[in-house]
Amino acid sequence: MKLRRRWDIVRIRLRSLFRRKRVEEDLDKELRFHLAQQIDENLAAGMALAQARRAAHRKLGGVTQIQEECRDMRRTDHIEAFWRDLRYALRSLGKNPAFTAVILLTLALSIGANSAIFSVIDGVLLRPLPYPQANRIVRIFFHSASYPRFPMNPFDFRDFRARNRSFEALAGFTRGDLQLSGTGQPERFTGFQVTAGFFDVLGLRPARGHAFSTHDEIPGNGQQVILSDRLWRKRFDADPNIIGRKITLDAQPFTVAGVMPAGTEHPGNEYNGVAHGETVDLWWPFAFRGDPAHRGSHYLEAIGRMKKGVTSTEAQAEMNAMIAQLAREHPDYLTGWQALVIPLYREIVGPSERLLMVLLGAVGLVLLIACANAANLLLARATARQREIAVRTALGAGRASLVRQMLTESLLIALIGGGLAVAIAAAGVRTLVSLLPAGFPRADTIHVNAAVFGFTLLIALATGVLFGLAPALQASRTDVQDALRAGGRGASSSRGHLRLRSVLVVGEVSLACLLLIGAGLMLRSFVNLLRADPGFRPEHLLTASLSLPDATYKPVDAIRFWGRLTASLDSASGIRAAGVGTDLPWTGYDDNISGFTIEGKKPAAVLGDGQEFHARYHVASPGYFRAVGIPLVRGRFFTAGDNMKAPLALIVNRSMARRYWPNENALGKRITFEDHPKEADWITIVGIVGDVKDKPDSPAAAMALWWPIEQSPVGIGYMTVAVRGTSDPALLANDLRQAVRQLDPTLAVANIRPMDEIADANISTPRFALFLVAIFAGLALTLAAIGIYGVISYAVSQRTHEFGLRMALGAQPGDVRRLVLRQGVKLALVGVALGLVGALALGRVLWSLLYQVSAADPVTFTSVSALAITVAALACYLPARRATAVDPADALRSE
């Protein structure tokens, strides 16, 4: 009822507004009728016609006044006033195109930059993960002081799954790529071995067929596979009868159990990591092999869906209790471990959150500067319009209506700017996404959408009020008499004007300094990254990976295959070195850690109590180090002689040699992986190689050791191939493919990539951040320069008379110029000082994004200060020139 009445009123008001002409006519007609009735009455009373008319008119009174009052009653006046203000604003913007262009451009650019960054934040951070009730999904790790995030042992996992009360579903998964052959070219697809319940955890179900059950986890229970929608369409032509069909994967028959729907996103993983997104094509059952009493190997990554109402802290507490319980049952394996339960959302977006927040902060600063700049320009114009405003005030315009009119103008500017900004954002986002670092989480969900539009509208309105209010209030305070008398120079308020504008400029300069320092620090950090020795030589190096199916390759066959492949590559022209190894620098790492015994050393003496000698282990062929370009520090690389008949040999990296044999030569020292070694179990260190960090910005290299391929105690079915050529590595791809095809045409050569591309991807995050912050800083500096220019120009125009007087009294143009410059530089100095203080205070925010640069880096601070002051001086130069160009006689006469 209430609502209905409100609607009626709105309808009537709208009618009054939009059918104004009709309403006015009605009123006219109504009043004429009234008049006619009155005349009739007067005639009836015996008056003559002319007299009756006159009397009726007299009685009716002022028709215009009645009309005006009726209009007031219809309450459409403020809407009409708004239209009037709007038309006025448009006219005054059109009258001054240069001013309008500058102000619109700065606003559009800064609002657009904000919208673009916001659309990234919206897509990456704000949009929920593509799983139902995603906030209940958590990743579960083992945790200790040395290994903060460690995968699980499968049998530990199975016990957790059976005993827990916190989880609705608990699942394990581990990377298991499979090579598809039989239909067309052999090709390797990204795959995962998953336990039963994996898709339940994600809240997804196959579009066709069924998910795996615990029955499928028993070794030998049939080879089954679930396909991604993409693979099903690409390689099987979306065959509706695919379920139950046998396909050949890794040279073995697999039965297709299901097809996942499109949009099935991998939750991301750490070991042999695959990024979050639609990145996985195959899922096959994880089989629990081996002896449940042996729980030393950890390679299963765990993910769980918590029951409703359970928090991750509670789940973690329960996990810890279960680990403690298992540690009593298997004290050799589980002592010293704790659980780490992290919400999946944090896991996926956590690493990029800091970067995005820094970027948002940076564009926010740009927007503030743009606001200050717009306010400054409006103030300048308000000064020019002081006379006009004074005239309007004198003619009866109230202060409120003046403020309203000027705010209408600033809001109009902001909204047009916002409209342009959306266009800029739409274009910018596409560029932004293409610039995003490789593997940036959820990049595919970034779009300019309704939320982005809303955000843009909101900040456009906020900016409009922010930069419009000060000038509007200031202008409305204009002293009419003063302004009119001073002939537009408004002497008394000009000082207040200048003060306000100076404050704005100081603010602009300090914010710009803040951004410049941020950009400067990132630049220094980036240069450090580029200059840092990677520990290998990425140029002229082609990498690829090859997987030999267990079914057709016994270990001996694999050794023979790798030997023949490297030999054939070595003999090809244009190839300087070729090798295979389990790992490649900067491609993510498998935290394979092995404990061992060092001959004649006690771990406690070297490392402290409760610690064990350990290092990451890898396998390498004789040519591997030479091909990758990892230098030999001491001793020798592996040779073909390091075979099964030869004594066991080992290569360690410099970090390991220094840690375990400080002040000693590690060469010739022996270690063993056996608890009760025979003489033949001792392995001699034959070489020490240089360190390679996990990532270019890792603080230090991890300790690592390599076994020769023929003596490897671990599987060598899956290897990375490294081929070093003399020129463009892409040209080597064909040689590699051909060499493989000659040995075994069923093998797929996967992940063919030049190493410099991998190296480049590794610095793409800091480069991305640097690029954007540098753009923002440049924009900020330009805006600040415009601001200084505006203020100094204004000040010069105010002091024309004074300068003329000075010059008439004998001051040289240089003196006057210096006077003007000093005024501008003084403002800049205050701004720079504030900016430096702010940068010191904000340094902590940037710290984690920097590499080997202090957040208070003196070089950056000094050069930014110099740059800002130079730019300020340049911005003052034109007004300073103008100040001296004045003819003293003219200047004096202008009073």
Add this chain to the structure above:
Amino acid sequence: MSKPSDLIQGTLDLLILRTISLEPKHGWAIAKRIEQVSEDVLQVTQGALYPALHRLEQQGWIRAAWRRTDTGREAKFYELTKAGRAQLEKELAQWRRLSKAVGLVVRMAP
């Protein structure tokens, strides 16, 4: 708008609503009726009547339609809406309370 005219306008609203509560009337008739019934004590000027009518219309209490009068002229007839009838009740109650209170004070206060 100053206080006294508010009072008058408020009262005028009541008078208009009451006058058209039985049947639709045009502006002239409303003014005449009020004068007649009040025995010429209450004179409604056009300058007050028409703005008041427009205001009541904007409030949604009355609505208007063009009709032919007995004399054959086109006139704008006003009638009460449902909301207007409720408003009339409210204003009547308020008026009764007010006039009773004023009456009491006038009689008892010396």
